[in-house]
Amino acid sequence: MKNSLLPLRFLHPAVKVSRRRYTAASSGALGKLNVPTDYSASSYLAHTSSQTYNLxxxxxxxxxxxxxxxxxxxxxxxxxxxxxxxxxxxxxxxxxxxxxxxxxxxxxxxxxxxxxxxxxxxxxxxxxxxxxxxxxxxxxxxxxxxxxxxxxxxxxxxxxxxxxxxxxxxxxxxxxxxxxxxxxxxxxxxxxxxxxxxxxxxxxxxxxxxxxxxxxxxxxxxxxxxxxxxxxxxxxxxxxxxxxxxxxxxxxxxLEEYELPIGKAEVLQAGTDVTLVTYGTMVYVAEAAARAAKERFGVSVEVIDLRTVRPWDKETITKSVNKTGRCVVVHEASRTGGMGESIAGEVQERCFLRLEAPVTRVTGWDTHMPLAFEEFMVPDVVRVLDGIKRTVKY
CATH class of the missing domain: 3.40.50.970 (Thiamin diphosphate (ThDP)-binding fold, Pyr/PP domains)
Structure with a gap:
């Protein structure tokens, strides 16, 4: 199969085709944020028995x-x-x-x-x-x-x-x-x-x-x-x-069997300035972005894991957004037709008089999932942090 990158390499030997995992927006000072997730250090995972029952x-x-x-x-x-x-x-x-x-x-x-x-x-x-x-x-x-x-x-x-x-x-x-x-x-x-x-x-x-x-x-x-x-x-x-x-x-x-409540979201981290709603893998991206927002801008982020995405827990989200006045929704699915649309519409109906800014969505792009650029499709820490910053500064 012909490699379309070969002419570029031949004409410009100094140009190297990068194998970066993350978006171009990660360059510069903020680039240090986009590092592979260290799950062993995540505060959203229980690494000891006591953490299991506290978390x-x-x-x-x-x-x-x-x-x-x-x-x-x-x-x-x-x-x-x-x-x-x-x-x-x-x-x-x-x-x-x-x-x-x-x-x-x-x-x-x-x-x-x-x-x-x-x-x-x-x-x-x-x-x-x-x-x-x-x-x-x-x-x-x-x-x-x-x-x-x-x-x-x-x-x-x-x-x-x-x-x-x-x-x-x-x-x-x-x-x-x-x-x-x-x-x-x-x-x-x-x-x-x-x-x-x-x-x-x-x-x-x-x-x-x-x-x-x-x-x-x-x-x-x-x-x-x-x-x-x-x-x-x-x-x-x-x-x-x-x-x-x-x-x-x-x-x-x-080790024992147990059940967890279906239809109930979980507040993973309390905050006062922004509500960040997410689920699945993006929970760990949200964790890093919330930490960076606190360290760099002094912004306190409340992180909520939906767990059940249909029907999602409207009461927990409403209570949080009424407190913070701002909401950012993060998911890796495409922007159009994603959870962000449903949450944004509901939040703006329920919390309109308390909102300080429009609901912000940080999502996958509206395109097919590419093989070579899959990592560019999924929200990373820089994109989520930028969404938090834009919402706070609105």
């Missing part, structure tokens, strides 16, 4: 004396699935390659423990996988399908939107005829080299899908508790797991 304040009281284990994200998901399979003998896991552990190993060793009748592979048909899951869930089973990548979900949207989301409504609330025992898991988001079909963030497509709950956990503790809660809940749930966190995010996770 994750909505962990149930009865497990607060439980022992913890250092666990990465995908292992926490695996532990949650094992708990569900152990406590619910009508739960089934199925999808592409799940009996072998899946692409990201989230279902590793489950077939050995529970057998091929409860963890099994399917044909490469996302529409078929979700259709089968809906049928199982309406027949009294707990269906736990895995979509190999969130990018592959689109063929199944008809099943989710026209069947699963409407099942309870059209049945008149029948207790058994609904898709409430269905939890669809999938890896999502940018990973650095996924490009068009392995790095999309499609959560915005669910915003108008009534009857479906969408969760994006930020950490191992959150992933385990929210997955168990979803499997025991009354509504069909889509859980999007940021794939870049599967091995990068590690924390002390309680």
């Amino acid at each position: 994750h304040t909505d962990l149930p009281t009865h497990i607060r004396s439980s022992k913890t284990k250092r666990t990465n994200y995908f292992t926490a998901v695996n532990d949650a699935l094992r708990t569900i399979l152990t406590t619910d003998d009508k739960s089934l896991i199925f999808g592409e390659d799940v009996s072998f552990g899946g692409v990201f190993r989230c279902t590793s060793n489950l077939t050995d423990s529970f057998g091929g009748s409860r963890i099994f592979n399917t044909p490469l048909s996302e529409q078929g996988i979700i259709g089968f899951a809906i049928g199982l869930s309406t027949s009294g089973y707990t269906a736990l399908p895995e979509i190999q990548f969130a990018d592959y979900l689109f063929p199944a949207f008809d099943q989710l939107h026209n069947e699963a989301s409407k099942m309870r409504y059209r049945s008149g609330g029948a207790e058994n005829f609904n898709a409430g025992r269905m939890v669809v898991r999938m890896p999502t988001g940018a990973v650095g080299h996924g490009a068009l079909y392995h790095s999309q963030s499609p959560e915005g497509f669910f915003l108008g899908m009534q009857g479906i709950t969408v969760i994006i956990p930020r950490s191992p503790v959150q992933a385990k508790g929210l997955l168990i809660a979803a499997a025991r809940g009354a509504d069909p749930v889509v859980i999007m797991e940021p794939k870049i966190l599967y091995r990068a995010a590690v924390e002390e996770v309680p």
